[in-house]
Amino acid sequence: MRDWSPDHPRAKVMARKRAAIVAAAEQAFVRDGYAGSGMESIAREAGVSIMTLYRHARTKDDLFAAVIESACHPVDMEESARIEDALKKPLADTLVFVGVMFQERIRGAKTTNLLRVVMTEIRRFPHLGGLAYDGLINAHVERLDSFLSTRDETSGMPVERRRKIGHAFFESLVGLDDYRVLLGLPAPSPHDICRRAEAAAQKVITELGKDLPVPDLLES
Template identity: 80%
Template sequence: MARKRAAIVAAAEQAFVRDGYAGSGMESIAREAGVSIMTLYRHARTKDDLFAAVIESACHPVDMEESAKIEDAMKKPLADILLFIGVMFQERIRGPKTTNLLRVVMTEMRRFPHLGELAYNGLINAHVERLDSFLSARAETSGMLAEQRRRIGRDFFDRLVSLDDYRVLLGLPPALAQDIRRRAELAAREVVAELERDLPAPHLREP
């Protein structure tokens, strides 16, 4: 099932980028994936579900190497974890897969305005929700109001979005690795500082 889903998502991504949202059909995607249309519908009931799955795959890829990196990063102090998340988020949000999908959305927005919200939920809100879930289980946020914690998470990602995103969308050279890391360091430092102000915790360490 996992292999079939991976084949479906890969075929759908190719179809959306090549033919656009309107030009991609469920039956043709099933053929390209090498599965029956019924198998496709078991994984995605609608084309919107399929598009959302493609975005999820672009922003949250899962493989053994990636899982190992994440598992190792989660053992470190909070500031280092946030630095890791910040770098990873920027690399993914400006990666070729995500960039191509954003271009599809912008091209199709006039006819399919709901794609904007669909893409935003997958590209941004999913990251915000995952970070909030992670922070909610941390001792550093114990006793903090949920809305305050969510705001801190949203502010963290807000600091990671920059003019570089427009450069990538316009086909210009992307940000340098040191710029990506510097931006992530600043964002992580702001979160740690805010947590220290609200809930002093001597074990927090800045990157």
Template identity: 30%
Template structure:
């Protein structure tokens, strides 16, 4: 018996083909250098097919950001709140983030494009910030607010420091050749970061 793909399966397959093709072009040519014609050739579909799924280039890149980032951090940020003992939770979040991105060439390529094009296309950078940093900061800030025994005076700023440090580490070590010039182990970073945040914890 021959199985016939349903319309929804065919649609999902075409959308995935477009996103995979777009990924190759965006990462190779940058945002400004990417055209729908080039994406169509790379994806093996017509340009009209791309427009039927994605309104324009910005919509296509937005979908790509969401696919690459959300799939990687869904297990971290999918719940309504963070739970667990402070030291264990902070280590888990930091180590999970660094493990997911440090050797992830797709994610690092996306981050490189976002940084390179952020001045010309600020909405693109804002989307990345919202998808990765803002969600994590909100959850961690709420976690700090619910635990006054930690002695954290400004939960929002501390959560920003936490996630900002992780992103900065990835950028400096992975994108700016810090691993070659002045390497720093991720474990040392996590140890120091957790210590700095929890050092005022009440006993």
């Protein structure tokens, strides 16, 4: 889905329209499913013309991907400030913050509803699985890898190893309780979410420690 640069003369107006389009698309997908949602009806619900909708999203897949992104990576001034603050903390603390945030997002009502849409329509539209996985998992892996690449703890580490560690971090954050959420059963408690994030963060710290150079005692 198209993004508008901040210096665009109509950036604020276009951002509001984009938000309205994404909100209308989310409601349509959850209510009517992927197959039952049409571009024209989404434009009508968003209060924009069909031409305006196509300026923001060329296809329904673009819209679905944007809805997934909005559910998993919401743009909020307060949350952005929290993230910026967390990134300045020691690595272990930052990873715990990311781990808690990821679990809250992936088990949130919006994400759960969208996953149910995918599960319902996957036979007719198998590509929805890839769109959902990219937005839910790969986007988080990419952002964490980008962050880790700036840290001293990963200096000189091969890119593939760094990415593997990041991917394993997110794998440690999901489990059978995610199926419980999809089935409408109680989600993990905040305490359990925090403990899982702490355990996943410790695994990353341990793995990174394996790549630290061992001091040569003979040189001292």
